[in-house]
Amino acid sequence: MADNTLKLEVITPEQVALRDESTSVVVPGVDGELGIWPNHAPLLAGLKPGVITYKTASGTQKLVVSGGFIEISNNVISVIAPAAEKASDIDFARAEAAKKRAEERLAQKSADIDVARAQAALARAKARLSVR
């Protein structure tokens, strides 16, 4: 088994959110999803808000990240993200409300809103809702 697993760690500013052994990981890269198998070559990739899916001995797990990047070296994949949540910890009502708020802000199209920020908020909310 040891040759067929890689170490996955998810690190956020406040804590190490996850440390696990996995057989395969799929991450939301900037230009599309990236599948990572054990013994991957060293890689640095940017992430967009989305879902990380990883397989462990106990099944497939999901984790939502709000962007950041991944670094792979020595069979360790480190996800460095401003925020990360396990699917089971997500407050869907709150994500729903955030999505609505962001959509309203974008729909107004007034000059005083921060479009980039609203879009980012929308992307994060959608990522959270996608694991429901």
Add this chain to the structure above:
Amino acid sequence: MASGKEIKRRIRSVQSTGKITKAMKLVSASKLRRAQGSVVSARPYKDKLKEVLSRLVASAGASVSDPLLEVREVKRVGYVVFASNKGLAGGYNANIMKEALAQVKATVEQGYEVGIVAVGKKPRDFFQKRGYTIDEEFLAVNDIPSAADADAITKMIKTAYVTGKYDEVRIVYAEFRSAMSQIPKTVKVLPIETPESETADGLDYIFEPSPDIVLSQILPLYLANQVFSALTEAKAGEHGARMTAMSAASDNAAALVARLDLEYNRARQAAITNEITEICAGANALNG
């Protein structure tokens, strides 16, 4: 000598002050513990960011560029000063202000303009009193700082840098060594100076999709983290300094009460002796 009644009143007042300082000490101690915990749990992220950034720069070489790395001719320097909202923390604020003022004055002497960003009421009042304009202030920072607290500050300095309001940004904060010692420090955060690679392992990274894009993802996080760790250290230091100061104040109050007790007893004995002497003198006069 003060009368017994006056001393008694004084003792009560010192005792109630002692109770307050003791309560503040306990509150600060528990906040310090939590703040220290958050400093420790933030460390893996900080180390990893630094490691990756240095490897990235080593691996991609000088070909990368980003607005946050761009070194410009300096006209205006932004100083972000982290201190507390409240006093009663011993020399904590005074030490930071001393450092900040020295830095600001030196910068002005070099012929640069200076902008001040105050994090906390103390630095705001301090620089306002000395006739500096405060460009921005952040007063509502939690006792145990969250990433959101730091993000507001990061966003402000990033915008100021990219729009050319500041050509360089430095932060002044107290590095947390222990509850007893916090060392004021000034660190240049913008333009970002990439850390030197410590491990020359020469990993040949694949960049997905490109070094520039990965860099543009990492740099804002790196900046945000520098602000966040300054904020957590500053807060931990503040709680530590307050705990130490209040502990000393409680000890002083206890010592003062002991001294006043002694004085009170002496005054009481003196009054009794005096009374006996008077009675004896009266009795002697009658017998005489």
